[in-house]
Amino acid sequence: MNKVKQKDLILYSGLIILGLAAPYLFSAFKVQLTYLCVLIVLAMTWNLQGGEMGYNTFGNILFYGLGMYLTASVQVGMFFPLAEWTESGGEKTFVHTTAQYFQGIGVGLLVSAIIPAIIAGAIGYAILGLRGHYFAICTLGLGIAAGEIAGGIEIIGAGQGFTTPPFPAEIVDTEARGKFFYFLSFALLIGTFVFVKYIYGSRFRLILNAIRDNEDKAEAMGIQTMKYKIVGWMCSAFFCGLAGGIMGGLIGYIDSTDVAFDGREMGVFMVLMAILGGKGTLWGPVIGATLFHFFKEGLWTLILGWQYVALGVLIVVIVVYFPEGLMGWLREKYPERFGEVIDEKDRKAQVELK
């Protein structure tokens, strides 16, 4: 057992070193790498609901968008009147000092983690009683409604969009902004991974699985399923909010339906990535997101105009040939490579019992 742990240690330190070195090794790709980190976070958190709990949510985009608006609003609102910043036409120019910028984004991210979690709790209380496709459709509406509502609130820019504070001009290094957002998102990725891994080793995951496999039985066994469902969703919302906050700062411009509550793209992508990699596994969403991102960045520009057709084909291929995702497919093909020797022993034990 210890030996395995040591190997894990090597793997993780290797990955962390790679992650830390990446913005220097592939300096030109910093933004794509930042996107990758955020995509992995979104896929992993979606997997908590869709994969572990069996509740296919399209609503996580709500927390992502909320995080985006909250971070930017706090970052501006702490130092300047928010209404004047976002006022249509924006006659006045406000400039954040370096200290203000970082304080603002720090507090903003904190808020963008907590408030979405609270909102997830409240909404979850109301709708987590729904099951199966009723829940899916209901959450689909959440993101769309949020986008339309945000598009009508003047103080956050409404249809004009919200330009987030520019990176402080006093920092002359043009690479600094890219590095800052990369490391921020990488830290978030590590945080999310550690958290999800912790959940994977805990009773909490078993409860989520029990809910997925048979909710009524789980309830009959005395598990307060509602409580766990809500807590699970709040955990996802926490990290989704942070991811949104970072993305808002990186993109620099928040549009209600195209950037923040972007259910059509991000909302679908997070589901797709988790399914591509294999839902209900720790590494599946990570691998799915990585593959998806490379597919998107590498191929999309080569097939201009046809990229959504290609995406459609990809979805069909995944669903038809890899319904359990890549991890599931590999696991079925090479079960022994997944450390399923325990199964072997079990089987022998069972044979002996007979």
Add this chain to the structure above:
Amino acid sequence: MNKIAKLFVTFISAITLALVSFTSSFAKVEGEYIVLGSAISLTGKYSSNGVHTQNGYNMAVDRINKMGGVEVQGKKYKFEIIYYDDESNPKRAAQLAERLIKQDGVHYMLGPYSSGLTKAIAPVTEKYKIPMVEANGASRSLFTKGYKYLFAVLSPANQYLEVAIDLAVEKNGGKGVKIAQAFEQDAFSQDVRLGILDAAKRTGSEIIIDDKLPKELNDMAATLAKVKAVKPDVLVVSGHTKGALTAIRQISEMKVDVPMLAMTHCDAAKLSKQHGKKSEFALCASQWHKNLSYKDKFFGSGKKYAKDFQKEFGYDPPYQSAESSAALLVFKDAFERANSFDRDAVRDALVDTEMQTFYGNIKFGPGGQNVAKPMILFQVRCKGDDCENRVVAPTKWASDKFYHPIPKWSERS
């Protein structure tokens, strides 16, 4: 677990290899080519205008290259553009701008289509000090952010329909009018709205309907039902191409009678072709019209440009194409005056731009907007089933008189 680990390590190293082999950096100037970059909406809700923009760019690149190219330090260079599809999505546009600059090594940018996307790209070009000449981002807020590397060849969006309100007031004997308006929820249309609010305040007009339209715009029946009930003097609609098409379609279906209908994007939507007589009397704001008498040595006059464009792409050029072509003329001029490929030298040359193109005079104000060119208004007029856009304001360019009020549907054949 360790097996998965191995798999993952193999996977990561494969990716690393792929990444390294992907890093092929173009230079800003490669051989005899000056490489420009642009993210354009080839898919998504702005795709038709994105294509107009791209056609405009390509037309100008071909023409300039054919006529000797750009001369810098005694050597002739040709233009080349790297395009990406931004899918009409600001998030994607910002990412692609970064990609053009960092990975493709582009040092000079052409703008995307629409204000929202330009807003998303401008912070990126500004950060890397990349001069961007844009032709399709008209939102006023673009020019108040203190951007130093952003240059727009077009007039700001709030000027689009102000003139129309003035016209309506004039027709009303100088008294304020009742305005009904509906605008798409996006940066450009909301800016047009601001212009109307200003004009209303100035003329003592009253806004009686102020509706917001959704982004994927294909129904505005609710607004039109209200218009039917309260009978305003002017109806103002702005929502890019889809807004113009939807408005005409539903106004004619519902037989909404309104004395004056002011819109944007009529020519991009090819209203006079698509809806024919139904679109007659619509008043449209435009950055350009082929009948204006501006000239340059590359395209000759507006009429000549329209003819060449028609031959090349098979349709009459909307102003989106014309202004996009003009952006390249501005770049050429700036390169030659800077006589250098240094980004800041080119930027400084852009600041001093003062030229006439077939599209209009171009001179940049302190915010980067074009201050030398007025907006024009045209009205769709038909002879039999043949409809075309006639310039009606300002009077200097007008080829026709402004027809007011629009006859009732019951009186129209």
